[in-house]
Each structure stands twice: as structure tokens, then as C-alpha cells.
Amino acid sequence: MGGPESIPALEAAYSHEEARVKKEVxxxxxxxxxPRAAEFLIEKLREEDPSLMAQAIIxxxxxxxxxxxxxxxxxxxxRENFSDLMEAQKESVKALGIIGDGRAVPHLAKxxxxxxxxxxxxxxxxxLLAALSLGMIGTPEALAAVEEASSRAAGELQTACKRVLDGRERTT
Structure with a gap:
């Protein structure tokens, strides 16, 4: 695949009926x-097929x-707890951490x-994934949210928050 000039061909290939082909696109x-590639992928967040939606998120x-x-x-x-949506939610939280932009912090903190x-x-x-993603973003606001959660949480969430904060202390 080439550069931006191949986007129209890829968009056309997306009309193929097989999910495997769509994922490769x-x-x-x-x-x-x-930016056009990003726009196309954002549109695909509305896919009915959960595997295609997950691939768009990733x-x-x-x-x-x-x-x-x-x-x-x-x-x-x-706020829905359907298993198909739950996987999309998890992937979205992870993707926000990978993107690493501070504008995701208020959403992840919520x-x-x-x-x-x-x-x-x-x-x-x-x-737990939100805590890890906030750690990946690493801004002072993100780490403050993780610190506050660490002081309020118990169990696995508290452990994850402490791990995020410990990792930050070693790298700074």
C-alpha cells in the first residue's frame, strides 16, 4: 500500500462483504x-459488527x-453493560491512553x-484500564487523578494506581 493516493482504493475495498478484508483496510x-484516514476510521466506530468496531478503535x-x-x-x-459494548469500551479506554493526549484526562478520570x-x-x-491509561498520558492532571483514586480505592484498583505512580517516580 502506498501513501495518501491509495486511500480511495482502500475506501472502495472496504465495501467488500468479508470482515477480514475490512479489518485489513x-x-x-x-x-x-x-487526517482523511482518521476520518474514515472514526466513521467506522458506528459499525454493527463488534469486531469491526473494535478494529476501528484499535x-x-x-x-x-x-x-x-x-x-x-x-x-x-x-453506561450500558452489554458484553459487546463492554469490549468496545475497554478498547476505547486503552486507545485513549495510547494516544496520550491530555484532552482525554477528564473523560478517563470520570x-x-x-x-x-x-x-x-x-x-x-x-x-483499572482508566488508571493505566491515565498513567500512559502522564500529565500532572492525569497523575493527580490516579493519586486520588489510589487513596480512595481498594484491591486491584488500588494496586494498579500504586503501580502507575511507582512507575512514574522511577522514570522522573
């Missing part, structure tokens, strides 16, 4: 890395385009401090 767009994380922060944060912050009555185990997983 998304992976190829990451290598091209233009691809956007790898692309590290700040334009994807809000759409990814929207998916990560949804997830980090979110309490629920139902779906507690799934929410705890998301909270």
Missing part, C-alpha cells in the same frame, strides 16, 4: 496516517490522531471514579 489506513489508537479523542471517549463513557450498582465487575475492569 483499517490496518492499512493506519500506515498511511492522514486503529485509531495506533494512529494517535487527537480528532479521535471525543468519539473514543463517548464510547468509553457509555471513568476512574465512576461507581455503579449493577455490572460492578465490568466497571471495575474499566476503572
Amino acid at each position: 483499517m490496518k492499512s489506513l493506519v500506515k498511511i496516517g492522514t 486503529s485509531l489508537g495506533m494512529l494517535k490522531d487527537p480528532a479521535s479523542i471525543e468519539p473514543l471517549a463517548e464510547i468509553a463513557s457509555k 471513568i476512574l471514579f465512576r461507581k455503579v450498582w449493577f455490572g460492578k465487575k465490568a466497571n471495575d475492569e474499566l476503572r
